[in-house]
Amino acid sequence: MHIAIAGCGQLSRMLALAGIPLGFKFSFIADEPGLDTDCVEQLGSIVQWDSDQSPIELFALLGNPNVVSAEKEQIDVALLESLAPFCDVYPSPSSFAILQDRHKEKQLLSTLSIPSSPFCFAQAACEAIGELGLPAVAKSCRGGYDGKNQHVIKSEQDAIAFDALGEQDHYIIEQWVPFEREVSIVSVRDQTGHILHYPVTENVHEQGILKHSIAPARDLSEPVVQSARDYITRVMDAIDYVGVMAIECFVIEDRLLVNEIAPRVHNSGHWTQYGSKTSQFENHLRAIAGLPLGSTEHHRISGMVNLIGSGVPAATALSADSSLHWYNKTARPGRKLGHVNFGGASHEELIQRMERFRRDAMGTGT
Amino acid sequence: MHIAIAGCGQLSRMLALAGIPLGFKFSFIADEPGLDTDCVEQLGSIVQWDSDQSPIELFALLGNPNVVSAEKEQIDVALLESLAPFCDVYPSPSSFAILQDRHKEKQLLSTLSIPSSPFCFAQAACEAIGELGLPAVAKSCRGGYDGKNQHVIKSEQDAIAFDALGEQDHYIIEQWVPFEREVSIVSVRDQTGHILHYPVTENVHEQGILKHSIAPARDLSEPVVQSARDYITRVMDAIDYVGVMAIECFVIEDRLLVNEIAPRVHNSGHWTQYGSKTSQFENHLRAIAGLPLGSTEHHRISGMVNLIGSGVPAATALSADSSLHWYNKTARPGRKLGHVNFGGASHEELIQRMERFRRDAMGTGT
Numbered sequence: 200m201h202i203a204i205a206g207c208g209q210l211s212r213m214l215a216l217a218g219i220p221l222g223f224k225f226s227f228i229a230d231e232p233g234l235d236t237d238c239v240e241q242l243g244s245i246v247q248w249d250s251d252q253s254p255i256e257l258f259a260l261l262g263n264p265n266v267v268s269a270e271k272e273q274i275d276v277a278l279l280e281s282l283a284p285f286c287d288v289y290p291s292p293s294s295f296a297i298l299q300d301r302h303k304e305k306q307l308l309s310t311l312s313i314p315s316s317p318f319c320f321a322q323a324a325c326e327a328i329g330e331l332g333l334p335a336v337a338k339s340c341r342g343g344y345d346g347k348n349q350h351v352i353k354s355e356q357d358a359i360a361f362d363a364l365g366e367q368d369h370y371i372i373e374q375w376v377p378f379e380r381e382v383s384i385v386s387v388r389d390q391t392g393h394i395l396h397y398p399v400t401e402n403v404h405e406q407g408i409l410k411h412s413i414a415p416a417r418d419l420s421e422p423v424v425q426s427a428r429d430y431i432t433r434v435m436d437a438i439d440y441v442g443v444m445a446i447e448c449f450v451i452e453d454r455l456l457v458n459e460i461a462p463r464v465h466n467s468g469h470w471t472q473y474g475s476k477t478s479q480f481e482n483h484l485r486a487i488a489g490l491p492l493g494s495t496e497h498h499r500i501s502g503m504v505n506l507i508g509s510g511v512p513a514a515t516a517l518s519a520d521s522s523l524h525w526y527n528k529t530a531r532p533g534r535k536l537g538h539v540n541f542g543g544a545s546h547e548e549l550i551q552r553m554e555r556f557r558r559d560a561m562g563t564g565t
Numbered sequence: 566m567h568i569a570i571a572g573c574g575q576l577s578r579m580l581a582l583a584g585i586p587l588g589f590k591f592s593f594i595a596d597e598p599g600l601d602t603d604c605v606e607q608l609g610s611i612v613q614w615d616s617d618q619s620p621i622e623l624f625a626l627l628g629n630p631n632v633v634s635a636e637k638e639q640i641d642v643a644l645l646e647s648l649a650p651f652c653d654v655y656p657s658p659s660s661f662a663i664l665q666d667r668h669k670e671k672q673l674l675s676t677l678s679i680p681s682s683p684f685c686f687a688q689a690a691c692e693a694i695g696e697l698g699l700p701a702v703a704k705s706c707r708g709g710y711d712g713k714n715q716h717v718i719k720s721e722q723d724a725i726a727f728d729a730l731g732e733q734d735h736y737i738i739e740q741w742v743p744f745e746r747e748v749s750i751v752s753v754r755d756q757t758g759h760i761l762h763y764p765v766t767e768n769v770h771e772q773g774i775l776k777h778s779i780a781p782a783r784d785l786s787e788p789v790v791q792s793a794r795d796y797i798t799r800v801m802d803a804i805d806y807v808g809v810m811a812i813e814c815f816v817i818e819d820r821l822l823v824n825e826i827a828p829r830v831h832n833s834g835h836w837t838q839y840g841s842k843t844s845q846f847e848n849h850l851r852a853i854a855g856l857p858l859g860s861t862e863h864h865r866i867s868g869m870v871n872l873i874g875s876g877v878p879a880a881t882a883l884s885a886d887s888s889l890h891w892y893n894k895t896a897r898p899g900r901k902l903g904h905v906n907f908g909g910a911s912h913e914e915l916i917q918r919m920e921r922f923r924r925d926a927m928g929t930g931t
Contacts, residue, residue: 216585221883222891222903241607473842476886476908485883494885494908498864517587517851519860520842525588537588542842542860 200488203228203261203286205278206270207236207245209526209535210464213472214270215242217480223488226261230275237527254281266487268442272299272462273342289390289441289487290462297438298462301340301371308457311433315457316449317374324358327372334375337361341369349407351375376456378449382416384427385445385468387482387492388435395482395495396428397475400467402447408535411504411553412467414474414497417546419450426455434460443468443483466505466535473522473540474501499542502549504556506537515560521552566854569594569627569652571644572636573602573611575892575901576830579838580636581608583846589854592627596641603893620647632853634808638665638828639708655756655807655853656828663804664828667706667737674823677799681823682815683740690724693738700741703727707735717741742822744815748782750793751811751834753848753858754801761848761861762794763841766833768813774901777870777919778833780840780863783912785816792821800826809834809849832871832901839888839906840867865908868915870922872903881926887918 202218204211205228215225225243229236236245246260258264266287267279272295279292297303308315319327328335335358339348352358352372361370381404386396401416402409431446445465448455468479477485477493485492506516508530516523516539525537539556543549568584570577571594581591591609595602602611612626624630632653633645638661645658663669674681685693694701701724705714718724718738727736747770752762767782768775797812811831814821834845843851843859851858872882874896882889882905891903905922909915 213586216582219582220579220888220890222889222893241609243607476839477888481888490880490883491885493883493888514856517856517859519857522586522843522847522859523588524586527588 201264203264203267207239210270212238213480218484258285313430316376319372324361331374337370383447383467386431387443389486397495413502470501470503502541504539567630569630569633573605576636578604579846584850624651679796682742685738690727697740703736703738749813749833752797753809755852763861779868836867836869868907
């Protein structure tokens with residue numbers, strides 16, 4: 200089994216590290232010029248994509264893979280479609296076409312009667328805020344993640360300034376939702392439509408970047424957990440999705456509002472490498488390779504801390520009940536360089552240890 | 566942190582796969598001419614050792630590692646000693662010098678008052694059987710594993726035949742011990758002398774090769790488990806051992822007789838990849854790199870089946886509660902090509918599933 204993955208970042212790295220024990224071979228598509236490929240160095244061949252290449256040429260350079268997948272939503276759908284005559288492509292190009300575009304994603308949610316925040320599309324912010332109220336947030340349809348390409352609109356002045364950018368056809372404007380916390384559900388669907396869910400995870404952000412996650416999420420009622428499962432099942436079934444998907448939701452009292460769908464393995468599922476019977480990475484590979492899914496049961500309460508910005512030595516990250524994933528990247532401020540997975544006896548104990556780690560090892564408090 | 570490992574087999578492969586997430590770099594010493602290096606292909610550079618090389622040359626070719634280790638007991642101690650001026654060598658060359666030689670190993674056990682079967686060394690088998698009784702078994706001091714280089718002596722004729730080989734100075738002759746079953750203990754000791762033990766594992770052999778292992782071992786009294794821990798602690802402390810060690814023991818009524826000591830990660834500890842908080846591979850690396858050890862607690866009842874001889878497709882090996890490690894080797898009869906780790910709700914259920922897997926996927930019954 201040979202798998203080619205579009206993208207050369209940490210998610211590709213961890214997919215490969217999960218697949219090598221299964222006997223899989225990997226190659227990686229460097230789909231942007233000048234893309235940093237350090238993360239996947241040595242784990243398979245890296246093929247620089249060039250839109251002048253014929254698809255058959257690219258397929259041969261990739262080593263005639265059995266399956267092509269991607270580590271990111273912002274992938275050229277035409278690239279995936281061009282490879283589809285030669286091998287399986289999972290998730291399908293049409294899944295990416297929908298989920299890489301916030302407007303199409305919102306339309307899908309609406310069609311499936313899945314609650315998400317009210318929005319306007321291709322409409323002046325000055326008008327939109329009349330409909331949605333203030334504050335609102337303008338989000339780029341494409342390419343936005345971790346708070347990038349978003350404009351918070353707190354006043355009429357902000358709306359005017361946004362409209363002056365002339366970008367309204369590429370943005371949706373959403374009602375700002377005062378939420379208590381964010382959770383996400385990571386699930387996997389195989390080629391026969393069988394779905395398994397990981398426990399709902401609680402995500403704590405700092406400056407738009409996931410700071411730590413905790414699974415299972417604290418104090419979530421069974422109906423809320425069930426609705427998370429129900430929403431992701433509806434989305435996956437509707438687009439005949441194959442692989443791991445994550446849905447981020449806002450928790451508002453006792454209901455969920457879907458914020459974002461990620462057609463890929465997800466930062467909030469990294470804890471599964473340490474705290475679950477099968478990691479999200481192995482399950483994504485099992486699904487796209489047509490193999491039986493692995494159990495998504497968790498061993499115990501788990502958490503994950505992102506290592507952001509400056510290099511943290513392995514020694515400070517490791518303890519009896521934590522382990523490290525380092526991404527082999529060059530350190531730069533704000534860059535995700537690795538993560539530490541933790542196991543805990545209770546939520547309290549786990550959070551204390553994660554906070555202590557952040558303070559001692561990374562010099563950041565909360 | 567750069568680690569060089571002597572040997573290019575599956576244990577080196579799994580050490581590297583456990584270490585890459587920690588940010589470690591690897592190189593491998595191909596210490597025998599014509600050694601098959603498929604297992605570690607792509608996981609680091611492979612350096613062909615040549616006894617004409619100067620140690621500093623070898624050290625440079627290995628990429629100036631911080632630590633050198635080995636995946637096998639039969640390693641040239643002079644090679645390890647020659648690298649010791651340049652970097653750490655764990656386990657120490659002197660640990661290998663003792664534990665690669667059955668006679669020295671038996672002497673160490675005897676010095677430490679650890680029970681093992683009565684033996685003779687450098688003595689004619691015809692005399693030895695007078696002392697030890699029949700049957701007995703002649704075991705090569707060097708290079709014997711999985712039943713290789715062993716001669717069972719059931720009669721005086723067998724003893725005469727063995728003596729005719731003129732090999733008595735390279736063999737010990739042991740009393741044949743009628744044992745009920747074999748168990749092993751895998752433990753790890755760090756550079757400060759701190760020791761953690763994995764649960765005692767039960768090993769079922771077929772034709773001298775480990776067929777499956779089950780952890781924790783069934784029906785083992787607490788004093789027996791304690792004595793296993795006590796024996797390995799005494800051995801590790803006596804030789805200031807650093808890294809993972811395994812001791813195989815025969816169970817005879819309610820006591821243990823040490824059969825063999827392996828100064829390395831061990832086949833009977835492979836289940837820790839799936840069933841334990843920290844795998845034996847990661848813990849060996851943590852120990853030799855001077856990092857805090859990971860917890861050796863197990864999640865639940867676990868087992869492992871070796872995949873021997875013919876290629877088994879991943880699809881048949883994987884299930885909801887099992888995972889695969891494939892070694893990237895060319896299939897040959899009798900060759901260990903991979904293993905499957907299982908988790909189970911009870912010993913009975915686990916063993917049934919392992920037997921069913923062996924029957925269905927490998928075409929072998931029990």
